[in-house]
Amino acid sequence: KAGVTQTPRYLIKTRGQQVTLSCSPISGHRSVSWYQQTPGQGLQFLFEYFSETQRNKGNFPGRFSGRQFSNSRSEMNVSTLELGDSALYLCASSLAASGGLLLYEQYFGPGTRLTVT
């Protein structure tokens, strides 16, 4: 079974621009979560989508947004980029079945390395 894929793998943008990152979950997985990883803050939760609905949101400004499509693929968008947005953005998918241990196990993609100059 193919893993979680993220595109693009690397991106360089300038301050003030906006960016869209894409994530394709493992086939059959309905939940997609996004995380930001920086050296200082570690891995921080951005938001989670399930059945095209945002189910939970982390503590990030409104410049960070996302969506999920009917095939469970997800995109996240960052508008008005700031230097501090430079990070590795990770997408994770899970079955999110009701009940059972599989509910919690998330499988990560390789990430998109975003550099804002």
Add this chain to the structure above:
Amino acid sequence: DQQVKQNSPSLSVQEGRISILNCDYTNSMFDYFLWYKKYPAEGPTFLISISSIKDKNEDGRFTVFLNKSAKHLSLHIVPSQPGDSAVYFCAASAGYGGSQGNLIFGKGTKLSVKP
């Protein structure tokens, strides 16, 4: 305030010996815990997990222990191999009554296994 803490940023172990990675948490609502391994330039790889109704879970060379009263969990790797050298993240979820899609991560422990 960090809800999941990995107090040792690094750990060095000899090949063949036991590696013990520790993790503490503060939120008593956490009911599921996971360990991930991460190599540079890759996403975290799921290793092993444990539900709060258990105190131990084993998978091959990896064993996770949970002490709920102390809000502490540990990952044991026996025997350690050079290929285990990576950053290990502890993560927790308050799935029941919270959001299953939100994992709270520690800041990681870099394990180096020397041949």
